[in-house]
Every structure is written in structure tokens, then in C-alpha cells.
Amino acid sequence: xxxxxxxxxxxxxxxxxxxxxxxxxxxxxxxxxxxxxxxxxxxxxxxxxxxxxxxxxxxxxxxxxxxxxxxxxxxxxxxxxxxxxxxxxxxxxxxxxxxxxxxxxxxxxxxxxxxxxxxxxxxxxxxxxxxxxxxxxxxxxxxxxxxxxxxxxxxxxxxxxxxxxxxxxxxxxxxxxxxxxxxxxxxxxxxxxxxxxxxxxxxxxxxxxxxxxxxxxxxxxxxxxxxxxxxxxxxxxxxxxxxxxxxxxxxxxxxxxxxxxxxxxxxxxxxxxxxxxxxxxxxxxxxxxxxxxxxxxxxxxxxxxxxxxxxxxxxxxxxxxxxxxxxxxxxxxxxxxxxxxxxxxxxxxxxxxxxxxxxxxxxxxxxxxxxxxxxxxxxxxxxxxxxxxxxxxxxxxxxxxxxxxxxxxxxxxxxxxxxxxxxxxxxxxxxxxxxxxxxxxxxxxxxxxxxxxxxxxxxxxxxxxxxxxxxx
Numbered sequence: 001x002x003x004x005x006x007x008x009x010x011x012x013x014x015x016x017x018x019x020x021x022x023x024x025x026x027x028x029x030x031x032x033x034x035x036x037x038x039x040x041x042x043x044x045x046x047x048x049x050x051x052x053x054x055x056x057x058x059x060x061x062x063x064x065x066x067x068x069x070x071x072x073x074x075x076x077x078x079x080x081x082x083x084x085x086x087x088x089x090x091x092x093x094x095x096x097x098x099x100x101x102x103x104x105x106x107x108x109x110x111x112x113x114x115x116x117x118x119x120x121x122x123x124x125x126x127x128x129x130x131x132x133x134x135x136x137x138x139x140x141x142x143x144x145x146x147x148x149x150x151x152x153x154x155x156x157x158x159x160x161x162x163x164x165x166x167x168x169x170x171x172x173x174x175x176x177x178x179x180x181x182x183x184x185x186x187x188x189x190x191x192x193x194x195x196x197x198x199x200x201x202x203x204x205x206x207x208x209x210x211x212x213x214x215x216x217x218x219x220x221x222x223x224x225x226x227x228x229x230x231x232x233x234x235x236x237x238x239x240x241x242x243x244x245x246x247x248x249x250x251x252x253x254x255x256x257x258x259x260x261x262x263x264x265x266x267x268x269x270x271x272x273x274x275x276x277x278x279x280x281x282x283x284x285x286x287x288x289x290x291x292x293x294x295x296x297x298x299x300x301x302x303x304x305x306x307x308x309x310x311x312x313x314x315x316x317x318x319x320x321x322x323x324x325x326x327x328x329x330x331x332x333x334x335x336x337x338x339x340x341x342x343x344x345x346x347x348x349x350x351x352x353x354x355x356x357x358x359x360x361x362x363x364x365x366x367x368x369x370x371x372x373x374x375x376x377x378x379x380x381x382x383x384x385x386x387x388x389x390x391x392x393x394x395x396x397x398x399x400x401x402x403x404x405x406x407x408x409x410x411x412x413x414x415x416x417x418x419x420x421x422x423x424x425x426x427x428x429x430x431x432x433x434x435x436x437x438x439x440x441x442x443x444x445x446x447x448x449x450x451x452x453x454x455x456x457x458x459x460x461x462x463x464x465x466x467x468x469x470x471x472x
Contacts, residue, residue, distance in 0.1 A: 004033075010021075013375060016234050019227060025291075025411065027126075027199040030422065038175060040123065047398045050082065052073065052123065052130065053123050053125070053130075053374070053407075053430070054076075054376055055076055055123075055376075055430075056073040056074065056075055056082070056084060056132065057074050057076055057085065058071045058072075058092070059071065059073055059074060060072050061070040062083070064177045066167055067088060067091040067092050067095050067097060068082070068085055068087045068088075068091075069085070069086050070083055070086075070180045071083070071084045071086065072135070073132075080305075081105050081135050082120060082132050082133060082135050083132075083133045083134070083136075084130050084131065084132050084133070085130070085131040085133060086128050086131075087101055087128060087129045087130075087131075088127060088128055088131045088358060089128060089129065090127070092129075093359065095279070100199050100200075101129065101199075103199075103201065104131075104197075104198045105122050105131065105199070106121065106176050106203065107198045107201050107203055108131075108198055109122075110173060110175070110427045111169065111170060111173060111175060111198075112166070113166055113169045113170075115162045115163070115165055115166040115169075115193050115194060115195055116166050116170070116185065116195045116196075117133055117134050117136065117167070117194045117195065117196040118133070118134035118193065119131060119132070119133055119134075120132040120133065120134065121426070123426075126368050127395075129255055133198075136186035136187060136188050136194050136196070138186065138188055138189060138191060139182075139186070139187055139188030139190060140182065140183055140184070140185060140186050140187070140214045141182040141185040141186075141187070141193075141246075141250070142181070142182035142183040142185075144187070144346055145249060145250070145253055147183060149253045150251060150252055151224065151250045151251070151337065153284065154314075155253065155309065156250040156251050156284075157310070157313065157314075158377070159185070159193050160242060160243070160247050160250065160311065161252060161311060161315070162193040162307055163180075163185065163193060163243060163246060164243065164302065164306070164311070166193070166195040167180070167195070167240075167243060167302070168302045168306075170195075170201075170237070171236050171279065171302065172201065173204075173228065174204030174207065175198070175201055175202070175203060175204070176202045176219055176235030176236055176238075176239055177195070177198060177200070177201050177418070178200045178201055178215075178235055178238065179197060179200040179201075179217065179218050179219060179222075179242075179243075179446045180195075180220045180239055180242035180243060180245075180246060181221075181222045181242065181245075181246070182246060182249060183197075184196050184197040185246070197379065198219070200217045201233050201334065201382060202215075204239055210232070212232030212233060213232065213233055213234075213235050214230070214232050216230070218242070220262060220265055220266070221245065221255045221258060221265060222242045222245045223238075223241075223242075223269065223295045224237070224238040224241035224269075224296070225244065225269050225272070226238065227243075228266055228269060228270055229270075232436030233251075233296065234296060236301055237296045237410050238296070240257065240259075240291060240299055240301070240302070241291065241296075241299065243291060244288055244291025245257070245290040245292070247287070247288060247291060248274070248276070248288050248292070249299060250253075250275070251276075251277070251280055251284060251288075252277045252280075256274035256292065257273070257274060258271045269294075270294070271294070272292060272293075272294035274292065276288060277339065280419065281310075283306060283310040283313075284307055284310050286304075286310075287308055287310045288309070290304075290367055291366070293470075295314075297312060317374060330424070346366075360458075373432075373433055374426070374431070374432055374433075375430070375431050375433060376428055376431075378425070378432055379406055379423035379424070379425050379431050380429060382404060382421070382423050382431060382433055383399065383408050383421070383423060384408075386408050386410065387399075387408065390408075390410040394413075395410050395411060395412060395413075395418060396411045396412070396413060397409070397410050397411075397412070398411070406422075406423055407421050407422035407423060408420075409421075419435060419436065420435070420436040421435050422435075422436070423435065424435045
């Protein structure tokens with residue numbers, strides 16, 4: 001008799017970093033689901049409701065790990081429910097997770113696909129980094145299979161199509177997941193699949209010259225045999241193997257390679273030792289055989305998967321186009337559009353570079369001749385106010401840069417610089433303002449742009465709020 005998936009869940013993701021391994025055993029993205037999904041979650045917080053950066057109300061704690069907590073939250077302006085995953089700075093530094101966290105944010109920011117969990121924005125305070133994520137209300141496929149058993153073939157086909165669509169989209173953008181498994185496949189309130197957890201993913205700038213990766217990563221039961229061989233592997237081909245393990249499990253209700261002993265699991269994977277259950281249809285059995293081909297050179301490709309008769313069965317033209325073209329809600333975005341979008345809006349990781357060592361205190365507060373703060377208004381509104389104040393004081397104001405990443409230089413008529421203002425647009429309508437003041441000019445000019453005058457005239461008033469990050 002096959003052991004349940006719950007029994008085999010002790011073989012969790014393994015990492016080159018043991019602290020990361022421990023973290024992932026404690027915190028899984030599925031913990032952002034409500035209790036109605038039958039998942040374990042953290043108890044409700046007894047503290048008063050918190051307001052995060054003036055924009056999100058933290059409703060309750062949903063899950064936590066060694067370096068992160070996940071809250072159910074609500075956007076105060078739109079009413080949208082989201083999941084906010086918060087990392088404590090000193091913990092991710094101590095666990096050597098800085099690159100992993102930054103990479104996941106950068107990748108999720110780049111990917112916009114209906115079957116990939118959406119990263120709405122990244123926020124940062126003095127001590128924390130916050131991922132504002134799409135809230136998937138339907139739980140994960142691991143819990144679904146563990147609770148209710150195998151899926152009917154038509155439902156397995158549906159989820160497999162959506163998975164391949166997401167994986168193919170990522171590959172087309174140079175992103176390889178490297179940890180595809182049921183726990184990372186979430187369901188939204190419509191029952192559609194959402195691929196999550198890109199913490200182990202490889203980004204385009206990580207591609208080795210020979211195209212072969214050597215990092216040992218993934219989850220034991222899902223890992224491809226060429227990774228175990230330690231001779232280098234193509235991440236895209238290894239992802240396809242993991243998709244095969246997912247499809248087998250959806251159909252069978254148990255993993256293809258399972259044992260109580262980890263070494264025995266690896267031996268079965270390396271030998272391709274599995275057996276489809278008797279209810280598997282011939283076309284599905286053939287497809288699984290090509291997905292779980294232990295030879296990476298002859299393993300089925302994404303293009304071949306999309307043309308496979310079992311995958312294409314019953315699909316309509318619209319859905320076929322969406323899968324084949326990797327569309328996002330009916331719109332294919334070009335590379336140029338993606339670059340332009342990234343130029344228009346920064347996220348918190350872009351401004352982490354302002355301070356060394358992930359010290360985010362520079363986001364707000366006075367620093368010698370420089371001051372930085374975050375305001376809830378557009379860069380244009382900030383620069384207009386600088387122009388009005390500067391010219392009202394008889395100074396010259398010259399704009400620089402472009403929309404979303406611009407600034408202004410305030411000078412005396414003799415050309416001496418009094419103050420330089422740079423503005424950086426964040427996601428969600430927020431703006432980072434960086435002011436270098438008293439760098440030149442005479443005493444009168446420096447006095448104009450310091451002290452109470454600066455704070456009374458330039459800092460936002462009324463509906464535009466100065467966002468205090470110090471308490472977060």
C-alpha cells in the first residue's frame with residue numbers, strides 16, 4: 001500500500017544552506033490560505049490592527065518561519081485582500097538569505113502571467129522587507145491530494161496545462177523555477193492554478209556560459225536524475241522532469257518515487273523506477289513516460305508537450321492560444337514594454353542600494369547633509385512643490401531626468417547649488433524623495449532650505465502623507 005503524501009512530506013526541500021532548509025520546513029506559501037481550506041495556520045493576533053506604510057491593514061497572522069511572517073492584509077484604498085510576507089532584515093542577513101530574497105522579488109516583478117502568483121509590490125522599512133502578494137484562497141494541490149486523493153483525468157489535464165503555461169512563460173523570460181512541486185501550486189477562488197515560491201529560481205543573469213547549472217536544489221521526490229549525477233544540468237529540462245512528477249501525482253494520488261529512505265528515493269529516480277497505476281489511460285501513460293525520461297537529451301520539450309494529443313484533447317482555440325503565446329489575460333507584453341514598466345516604477349529593492357548592508361534606515365531620517373523620506377504622492381507633485389517654493393524665494397529651479405525617476409536642482413542666480421532633489425517612484429503610488437541640501441551657495445541660501453522652513457513648506461501636507469517607516 002502506498003504511503004500517504006502527508007507521511008512523505010518529511011522529505012522537504014533541501015538546500016545548500018541548512019538554515020534555509022529549516023525555514024522552508026516551517027513556512028510554506030500555502031500558509032497564507034484561510035482556515036476554511038483545511039490548512040494549519042497561526043493563531044489570530046491579539047494586538048491592535050496595524051497599518052503598514054499607511055496603505056495596508058494587517059488583519060491577522062497566518063503563518064511564520066525562522067525569517068519571515070505572513071499576514072492576511074487589506075489594502076486601505078481598494079479593499080483588496082492580499083498576503084504580506086515580511087522578512088526581518090537581521091534574520092535574512094544572519095541566515096545568508098539576502099540574495100535569495102532579492103532574486104525572488106526581482107523574478108516575481110518580471111513575471112506577469114495568469115497562472116503565476118502576482119507580486120503586487122515590495123515595501124521596505126528600517127528593519128523589514130515586505131512582499132505584497134496575491135492571496136490564493138483555494139489552498140495548494142498538495143493539501144488537496146493529501147485530503148481528497150487523486151484527481152479525475154480531466155482535472156489533472158486542466159492543472160497540467162496551466163502549469164506548463166506558467167513554466168513555459170517563465171522559461172521564455174529566462175526564469176527557471178527549480179522547485180516545482182505540489183506545495184508550490186496554489187489555487188485561486190476560481191480554482192485556477194497559481195505557481196508560487198521562486199526562492200530557488202535561476203534568473204537570466206545566473207546562466208552559466210555553458211548553460212549548465214551545478215547548484216543542488218529542489219525537493220528530493222521531484223528532483224531530476226541529472227541533478228543527482230552532479231555533472232551539470234539544464235534547468236529548463238530539469239523543470240520538465242518535475243512537471244512529470246506533478247502530473248503523475250495528480251493522476252495517481254501518490255508520488256512516483258517514494259520510500260522511507262532518502263537514498264532509496266534517489267536510486268529510484270536515477271534508474272527511472274516507477275509504475276503508473278492501472279487506471280492511467282494509454283495516452284497519459286505515454287506522456288508521463290516522456291516527461292520522466294531519465295535521459296535529459298531525449299526528454300520531451302515544452303513545444304512537444306503543447307502538441308501532445310493528451311494535453312490538447314478538448315482544448316478550445318482561445319485556451320490553446322493563451323498557452324502557446326504565454327498571454328497574460330489576453331495581452332502579450334513585449335520586452336520593450338516590460339523594460340519601460342520597470343523604468344517607470346522602482347520597488348524597495350531598488351532603493352536598498354541607497355544604504356549598504358541592507359541598512360534600510362536611510363529610507364527616512366536626517367543624514368548629515370541628506371534627508372530621505374517616503375511620501376504618498378506622485379513624483380510630479382513633489383517636484384511642482386519644489387519649483388513653487390524655490391521660485392517663490394527668488395531661486396532658479398531646473399528639472400532633470402524622466403518621469404518616475406527625476407529630480408530638480410535649486411540654484412542661486414550665480415549658479416551655486418543650494419539643494420538637489422531626486423524622486424523615485426515606487427509601486428503603489430508612493431515616492432522616495434532624496435534631498436541633498438546645503439552643498440553649496442551662501443549662508444542665506446543654505447538657511448532657506450534647512451530647519452523649519454524645509455519641513456513646513458516642502459514636506460507634504462493635507463491629503464499627501466509623509467510615511468513614517470521607523471516603527472515597522
